[in-house]
Amino acid sequence: MRSICFYFQVHQPFRLKTYRFFDIGTDHYYFDEYRNRYIMRRIADKCYLPMNNLLLSLIKEYGSAFKVSFSLSGTVMDQFEKYAPDVLDSFVALAETGCVEFIAETYSHSLSALKSKGEFLRQVEAQKEKVIKYFHKPPTTFRNTELIYSDGIGEMVAEMGFKTILTEGAKHILGWKSPNYMYCNAINPKLKVLLKNFMLSDDIAFRFSQQSWDGWPVTSEKYVGWLNSVDPAQETINLFMDYETFGEHQWKETGIFDFMKALPGQVFANSKYTFNTPSELSEKMQPVAEIHVPFPISWADEERDLTAWLGNELQDDAFKNLYELEYKVKNTADENLQLDWKYLQTSDHFYYMCTKWFSDGDVHKYFNPYNTPYEAYINYMNVLSDFIIRIKDQHPVNYVEKAVEPQPEVVKEVQDKAPKKAAVKAKTTEKPKDVAKPNATKMAKITMNHILKLNKTTMRSLAKEINALTFYYALANADHKMKKAVTLHLGRLQLKEFNSYAWANLPVQESDTIEAQKIVLLKLEEYL
Amino acid sequence: MKVLMFGWEFPPHITGGLGTACFGLTKGLLKHGVEVLFVVPKAYGDESEEAVRLLNASDVSIDFNSTVYQDYWKQLTYIEIGSNLVPYLGPEEFEKMIAKQEFDKSESETTVFSKSYSFSGKYGTNLMEEVTRYALVASAIANSQQFDIIHAHDWLTYPAGIAAKKISGKPLVVHMHATEFDRSGDNINQNVYDIERKGMEAADAVITVSNYTRDIVINRYGINPDKVFTVHNAVEPTESGEALTISRNVSEKVVTFLGRITFQKGPDYFVEAAYKVIQMDKNVRFVMAGSGDMMYKMIRRVAQLHISPYFHFTGFLQGEDVDKMFALSDVYVMPSVSEPFGISPLEAMRSNVPVVISKQSGVSEVLKYALKIDFWDIDAMADAIYGLLHYDGLQDMFRKYGRAEVDSLKWENAANHVKEVYNIVLNQK
Incomplete structure (x- = not known):
């Protein structure tokens, strides 16, 4: 028995409205309500509703023999709630048949897996909740935004308890291997990896109506012929595509709906394939090998890499500025901010800043609200500037313990981190010795710990005489209690400055710390 | 292939983009093995001394200063015609200029008749007369020289081109560097418009400097689209390494407008x-460099808006001052209402200054690394300026x-494109 595994990606971003710089600080609503509603309604009527109906009738016709799977991003579900509850109902109806699997992904279809493990986990958790809310079944299969995958991402996903992940059967990863088997993650072999058969997927998703292609026109007979010509030893054909393929990328007039309507019957009559969902495949198939993906791949463009979203100056700058806010956002209770933060992470915003279309890429222009990547970037940065102001207002001058930074995904950086960690350790062990050394006679007894013994008034006058940077350096290795004791008595501006260093995670040399502590200790001596 | 070209002044004495374009194009043509018979009007005044460095009479092959181009220059014949035609002047300004010169009692008389092709008679005192007179000279040249094709730059030389075509029977190519609509908006000078149209109708091919101009030529002059070709302008390469070391006198960021302060350039939108x-x-500080008939209006507007502490006028800048201005700038803006091509953003970009340019310009057709806005869309223009000043990603990319x-x-x-047009025209014959 061989399998066909259909998986459809359903996602729409919250597109930003034209947001001028003079709106910064005054207008806090960022999204183009009209455009988002209009596009959602159009796709609902042209694609989601008719295709859901078609799938429902196919399932009714063939019973449990016909199965498909979906992943719905959190943002598209939010849009369904707002603009198209009828679509949500029709997905619920599909879920009730039991023949449809709903897959987990990131809430806002974000690139968080590449930057922040903490945010990645939060987003997946949020989307999972939403899936359970509507479809009542916790997802066990995961697919990352745009099928972005690497060994490291796989490891995180396995940690979260998922059994299977979907990704692209990229040529440069597979080499001579075939995508039509089950593979497993190279770090954690418990995680099974299903790879997209891009030839047969793209025959439907991209080439279906391409008249210059010699395979045109695609009929269900012809397509089943292609399926049969695949080596019989190979176990599964994974057909992964955008759901908008049906009725939007390929219009109704191309016959795409008729093709899909005829396909299951044709498969059952003329081939030995069955239809399965990813979790079923995960149950019944065993991995044939590990798949090594040291650098992230995706299903986009010819390169199958990340360059559609990241890599040029605009994208990198915007991405960096966005994720610098993570800890501050995490520390606010404001739900509107949390939600905007999620929506701003949607990968589409970075896709619009792509400059690759200077040479090619009609796909990039599809649904793109901007004429140029520059406009996309400026608009996004204007919005982000306002968001930053709101975040700052949320954090009145107040010392906030910096969250432990999760290790970013990128391999290179992980390597860089190792020596740093060692250095930090060395620093902490050496500290008491160093502090004691400089003034063996007089200062021998005075250590930083004496700060804790000062009363409020003395502490305040001491704080006034030392600038924030010195404190920051001096307290680089201090514990929370010590930091709190000092920061509690800093002046407003001093604290603001102190926090700005802390939030920026300003690097501290060990020698800086020693120098700074000397200064503090000398002052301290006067006050004791 | 030999071209009889009715062009405009050559370096070092260049008053504007038209001369630069003629010079660059001629140089390019010579490289592609096209022989050029270059005819220029030479106004009296201080120009003579400078220009004569190239040649002192008609009909002589010139050895241009630059040794690099010596081989090419052998193919170039350079002819000057005594004429007070200068580019960019409309009939009204021309009259003013003539009146002023007469009032100043300039010493022009002595030089007028010193050239081989100078005329028995005085220069025309109005522009139309002078254009006609110039055409007569042209026909005389056409009669005495051998060439395969005629190429006329800008409307002032079109009558000359037509005359040369009539005399010689050779095909005529006219080159539209600007249209009357660019210069005057919708209040066009009918005489100029008529000459432009007649020239293009008589021509076997029309070359426009952008698709933007091509559309105007087709839609507003009714010229047959089949014979209108776009050849985008280019720029002279600069010697690298001559980076200006200018210490900035202000700590603020500087946003610059540089050009004639006239309707065509859209200075009001910049303000x-x-x-x-x-x-x-x-x-941030804004600088408006240049002069023109809208300058006082702009100064008044700036005062009205109470932004004068942040807004500066420099007056007309030339030569090194222009380079200095670019070196001091963080953003360059060209908000032209109608710009056939527009070379100044390219100069800014060469000085590593990011640019904001209007979509109503030919240069926007060839640039990718520039922000493009509609000249009337003040919000978008302001947003683009603000974005360039505040968000590093753009600056990094544009500089790179x-x-x-x-x-x-x-x-x-x-x-090369121009040569292709020549070939098309010659093959039609």
């Missing part, structure tokens, strides 16, 4: 956009790729 930016960000992009626009390539 309005500046006002918007200054409302949000006081850490802008210069290379400009350097890839070569006259050689443009000349």
Whole structure:
């Protein structure tokens, strides 16, 4: 028995409205309500509703023999709630048949897996909740935004308890291997990896109506012929595509709906394939090998890499500025901010800043609200500037313990981190010795710990005489209690400055710390 | 192939983009093995001394200063015609200029008749007369010289081109560097328009400097689209390494407008956009460099908006001052209402200054690393300026790729396109 595994990606971003710089600080609503509603309604009527109906009738016709799977991003579900509850109902109806699997992904279809493990986990958790809310079944299969995958991402996903992940059967990863088997993650072999058969997927998703292609026109007979010509030893054909393929990328007039309507019957009559969902495949198939993906791949463009979203100056700058806010956002209770933060992470915003279309890429222009990547970037940065102001207002001058930074995904950086960690350790062990050394006679007894013994008034006058940077350096290795004791008595501006260093995670040399502590200790001596 | 070209002044004495374009194009054509018979009107005044460095009479092959081009210059014949035609002047300004010269009792008389092709008779005192007179001279040249094709630059030389075509029977190519609509908006001078149209109708091919101009030629002059070809302008490569070391005198960021302060250049939109930016960000200064008939109006408007502490007028800048201005700038804005091509953004980009340009310009068709806005869209213009000043990603990208992009626009390539047009025209015969 061989399998066909259909998986459809359903996602729409919250597109930003034209947001001028003079709106910064005054207008806090960022999204183009009209455009988002209009596009959602159009796709609902042209694609989601008719295709859901078609799938429902196919399932009714063939019973449990016909199965498909979906992943719905959190943002598209939010849009369904707002603009198209009828679509949500029709997905619920599909879920009730039991023949449809709903897959987990990131809430806002974000690139968080590449930057922040903490945010990645939060987003997946949020989307999972939403899936359970509507479809009542916790997802066990995961697919990352745009099928972005690497060994490291796989490891995180396995940690979260998922059994299977979907990704692209990229040529440069597979080499001579075939995508039509089950593979497993190279770090954690418990995680099974299903790879997209891009030839047969793209025959439907991209080439279906391409008249210059010699395979045109695609009929269900012809397509089943292609399926049969695949080596019989190979176990599964994974057909992964955008759901908008049906009725939007390929219009109704191309016959795409008729093709899909005829396909299951044709498969059952003329081939030995069955239809399965990813979790079923995960149950019944065993991995044939590990798949090594040291650098992230995706299903986009010819390169199958990340360059559609990241890599040029605009994208990198915007991405960096966005994720610098993570800890501050995490520390606010404001739900509107949390939600905007999620929506701003949607990968589409970075896709619009792509400059690759200077040479090619009609796909990039599809649904793109901007004429140029520059406009996309400026608009996004204007919005982000306002968001930053709101975040700052949320954090009145107040010392906030910096969250432990999760290790970013990128391999290179992980390597860089190792020596740093060692250095930090060395620093902490050496500290008491160093502090004691400089003034063996007089200062021998005075250590930083004496700060804790000062009363409020003395502490305040001491704080006034030392600038924030010195404190920051001096307290680089201090514990929370010590930091709190000092920061509690800093002046407003001093604290603001102190926090700005802390939030920026300003690097501290060990020698800086020693120098700074000397200064503090000398002052301290006067006050004791 | 030999071209009889009715062009405009050559370096070092260049008053504007038209001369630069003629020079670059000629150089490019010579490289592609096209012989050029170059005819220029030579106004009296101080120009003579400078220009004579090239040649002192008609009909002589010139050895141009630059040794690099010596081989090419052998193919070039350079002819000057005593004439007080200068580019860019409308009939009214021409009269003013003549009146002023007569009032000044300039010493022009002595030089007028010193050239071989100077005329028995005085220069015309109005522009139309002078254009006609110039055409007569042209027909005389056409009669005495051998060539395969005629190429006329800008409307002032079109009658000359037509005359030469009538005498010689050779095909005529006219080159539209600007249209009357660019210069005057919708209040066009009917005489100029008529000459432009007649020239293009009589021509076997029309070359426009952009698709933007091509559309105007087709839609507003009714010229047959089949014979209108776009050849984008290019720029002269600069010697690298001559980076200007200018110490900045202000700590604020500088946003610059540089050009004639006339209707065509859209200075008023620049002022309005500046006002918007200054409302949000006081850490910026705007500079309007240049002069023109709208300058006083602009100064008044700036005063009215109370932004004068942040807005500066420099007056007309030339030569090194222009380079200095670019070196001091963080953003260059060209808000032209109608710009057939527009070479100044390219100069800015060569100085690593990011640019904001209007979509109503020919240069926007060839640039990728530039922000493009509609000249009337003040909000978008202000937003683009603000974005360039505040968000590093854009500056980084433009600085990195802008210069290379400009350097890839070569006259050689443009000349190759022109040669293709020649071939099309010659094959039609």
